[in-house]
Amino acid sequence: MNPVLTADNMLLAALKLGLVLAAISGCCMQPATPPQSDTDREQELPQRIYGLLDKMSCGRKLNASATFALLLAEFLIKQKLRYVAPTRFERQLYYHLLHRMEHIKSRSVEAAATGIERQILESAFKRNVLLLPPSVRYGQLNANGEYEQLAAIYGNVVNEGQPNRTQSDLCMREIVERDLSDCKLASHECLELLTSDAPTYGYQRTHQVLLLYMLQHHVCAPHLSPPQVYELLAKSHCNEVEREQNAIRSLGLPEQYRDLYLEQATICGLFGYNEFLNWRNVMEIGSWFEDEAHDVDKSHDSQHINDLALVFYINAMLLLH
Numbered sequence: 001m002n003p004v005l006t007a008d009n010m011l012l013a014a015l016k017l018g019l020v021l022a023a024i025s026g027c028c029m030q031p032a033t034p035p036q037s038d039t040d041r042e043q044e045l046p047q048r049i050y051g052l053l054d055k056m057s058c059g060r061k062l063n064a065s066a067t068f069a070l071l072l073a074e075f076l077i078k079q080k081l082r083y084v085a086p087t088r089f090e091r092q093l094y095y096h097l098l099h100r101m102e103h104i105k106s107r108s109v110e111a112a113a114t115g116i117e118r119q120i121l122e123s124a125f126k127r128n129v130l131l132l133p134p135s136v137r138y139g140q141l142n143a144n145g146e147y148e149q150l151a152a153i154y155g156n157v158v159n160e161g162q163p164n165r166t167q168s169d170l171c172m173r174e175i176v177e178r179d180l181s182d183c184k185l186a187s188h189e190c191l192e193l194l195t196s197d198a199p200t201y202g203y204q205r206t207h208q209v210l211l212l213y214m215l216q217h218h219v220c221a222p223h224l225s226p227p228q229v230y231e232l233l234a235k236s237h238c239n240e241v242e243r244e245q246n247a248i249r250s251l252g253l254p255e256q257y258r259d260l261y262l263e264q265a266t267i268c269g270l271f272g273y274n275e276f277l278n279w280r281n282v283m284e285i286g287s288w289f290e291d292e293a294h295d296v297d298k299s300h301d302s303q304h305i306n307d308l309a310l311v312f313y314i315n316a317m318l319l320l321h
Contacts, residue, residue: 056310265312
């Protein structure tokens with residue numbers, strides 16, 4: 001007797017076929033389009049994720065950003081599998097995605113990375129990780145915070161604050177190289193950067209939040225502070241990020257801030273805050289890729305956005321139902 005062909009089964013069959021063809025050809029493959037059904041919304045995110053993975057596998061050298069995105073995406077899937085029993089379809093999809101990402105990393109040529117970037121990538125989300133139950137958090141941030149005055153001066157302050165790129169890399173290396181035999185952070189500066197409430201904007205703020213996330217998910221985290229401390233810091237920092245996003249939206253979400261907007265949504269979305277991880281942002285960000293498809297001149301500027309979108313979409317797939 002022939003098995004019943006559900007929409008989920010047909011989607012998985014199409015995705016598996018795409019992987020086989022990509023492996024044979026070694027170049028980009030547009031994923032096969034599954035049939036339309038009532039479950040289109042659930043299928044939309046996997047399709048977008050596979051589209052981004054296709055771009056990564058198309059002969060592109062994996063720079064530090066792309067490699068980090070793959071490591072973080074794999075970590076999110078493994079964390080979900082650890083705490084939430086998947087359906088049969090979800091299990092097949094998650095393991096297929098993990099296989100595809102490992103396939104990309106194994107076949108791709110890594111672009112030159114600095115010494116500190118290489119040290120970070122050797123350990124980040126691979127060693128001494130602490131898996132925590134993932135969930136969506138509704139209404140925990142101050143969505144009505146004042147942002148009009150910030151919007152008026154945002155272009156002047158968006159690059160202000162700490163950590164800068166060097167400070168961020170040094171602190172990240174310090175975090176990922178800790179282990180249970182020596183959990184104490186070597187420098188006070190890293191801890192001060194994580195806990196500072198000094199005015200900080202743009203990528204400086206998102207880097208601060210990412211560092212906090214990485215420390216919270218390190219096996220040393222419980223030995224350094226109670227869980228409530230990480231939660232309070234995340235809420236405080238992401239409240240400020242939400243204020244920035246409101247300011248950016250009030251400016252009409254100009255193209256110059258798209259990369260930053262997506263980084264904000266991705267990083268604070270890691271903590272499950274629904275103000276960032278929601279279907280409105282899924283659709284908004286998806287529209288950017290539709291614009292890019294009609295403007296070849298933009299393609300060379302989109303690699304970092306692709307890396308961020310991979311993490312954002314995978315997190316949305318795992319948590320939004």
